[in-house]
Amino acid sequence: MNDTNRKTGSLVPAVVITGATQGIGRALADEFAQDGHALLLVARDEARLADVARDLAKRHNIEVRFAACDLGTVEGCDRVEQALRQSGFYADVLVNNAAVMTAGFFQDEDLSKIRQIVDLNVGAVADLTLRFLPGMLARGKGGVLNIASVEGFMPVPYQAIYAATKAAIISLSRALAYETMGSGVRISVAAPGPITTEMHAKAGAEHSRYVQYLPMMSAEEMAHAAYRGFKRGNWVIIAGWFNRLIALGVRFIPGFFLIPSVGWFFRVRDAEGNLQEPRPLPKPETLKDVTKERTG
Ligand SMILES: NC(=O)c1ccc[n+]([C@@H]2O[C@H](COP(=O)([O-])OP(=O)(O)OC[C@H]3O[C@@H](n4cnc5c(N)ncnc54)[C@H](OP(=O)(O)O)[C@@H]3O)[C@@H](O)[C@H]2O)c1
Numbered sequence: 001m002n003d004t005n006r007k008t009g010s011l012v013p014a015v016v017i018t019g020a021t022q023g024i025g026r027a028l029a030d031e032f033a034q035d036g037h038a039l040l041l042v043a044r045d046e047a048r049l050a051d052v053a054r055d056l057a058k059r060h061n062i063e064v065r066f067a068a069c070d071l072g073t074v075e076g077c078d079r080v081e082q083a084l085r086q087s088g089f090y091a092d093v094l095v096n097n098a099a100v101m102t103a104g105f106f107q108d109e110d111l112s113k114i115r116q117i118v119d120l121n122v123g124a125v126a127d128l129t130l131r132f133l134p135g136m137l138a139r140g141k142g143g144v145l146n147i148a149s150v151e152g153f154m155p156v157p158y159q160a161i162y163a164a165t166k167a168a169i170i171s172l173s174r175a176l177a178y179e180t181m182g183s184g185v186r187i188s189v190a191a192p193g194p195i196t197t198e199m200h201a202k203a204g205a206e207h208s209r210y211v212q213y214l215p216m217m218s219a220e221e222m223a224h225a226a227y228r229g230f231k232r233g234n235w236v237i238i239a240g241w242f243n244r245l246i247a248l249g250v251r252f253i254p255g256f257f258l259i260p261s262v263g264w265f266f267r268v269r270d271a272e273g274n275l276q277e278p279r280p281l282p283k284p285e286t287l288k289d290v291t292k293e294r295t296g
Contacts, residue, residue: 019098
């Protein structure tokens with residue numbers, strides 16, 4: 001057990017929120033702030049973190065600190081622990097929200113990008129949870145709120161790795177919720193459907209049919225539902241009747257129908273609606289160079 005977990009006497013209980021500068025993480029920071037919690041905000045963009053921290057501290061009259069780091073690295077996760085110590089905080093609640101999405105044919109992805117996604121979307125969640133959960137269990141209070149996605153309930157062509165990381169988070173969270181039952185520590189996972197944030201455009205998926213045709217929710221609505229579910233101690237939080245129907249329905253829909261249907265919604269398109277095609281395959285004799293190019 002580390003220092004932060006052992007000595008809590010004079011330390012202030014805080015909520016650590018990753019990916020707190022925009023979208024759902026920003027809205028979740030507001031939810032916790034409204035209830036007077038001290039916050040440690042985490043993201044890479046330091047200037048943006050400082051703006052959000054200033055705004056929250058002023059509006060809610062709470063202590064807000066931040067740590068600018070890349071959570072896809074062990075050093076980034078070390079930095080969170082260090083920032084807690086420097087702030088005189090301990091992690092009472094951990095909100096694992098930061099994640100990135102990628103869209104398109106998996107075969108065309110860069111290896112380094114795929115590694116970054118797995119390291120952030122799964123690696124950082126496991127790392128930070130393992131750093132702070134033992135302290136929560138020792139104190140018999142606190143909790144972890146993980147943000148997954150309804151995509152985690154099914155295979156998603158054209159967002160294959162992203163959906164796979166979210167499936168891992170749902171699985172991890174439910175297993176940990178069981179392991180920690182009766183300890184006083186809450187472990188919840190929220191599985192949002194499509195939310196109106198910049199994530200889709202960052203991934204190049206803003207013209208995909210799911211963005212156009214599926215019901216979208218605001219980050220604020222989603223954060224409110226996630227916070228309420230977490231406070232109630234719900235293991236799995238799904239907001240909106242449509243998303244609940246999807247999460248339940250996919251268990252009964254055969255794969256031969258489910259996967260092509262999901263693929264139809266998630267295929268990447270351009271602004272004119274033209275479908276993205278995979279990059280032309282290299283000639284077998286140049287394959288070595290392509291691998292080299294993708295690994296950098
Ligand atoms: N939007 C949706 O439709 C949707 C649906 C279902 C689930 N979700 C999930 O909800 C969560 C939040 O999504 P969002 O749409 O709000 O995302 P977003 O608007 O793109 O915000 C992502 C946040 O994560 C931070 N971040 C990204 N990479 C990071 C890294 N390597 N290290 C530290 N921080 C990093 C970003 O700040 P910096 O860039 O400054 O680092 C930003 O604060 C994610 O887990 C996502 O998978 C979203």
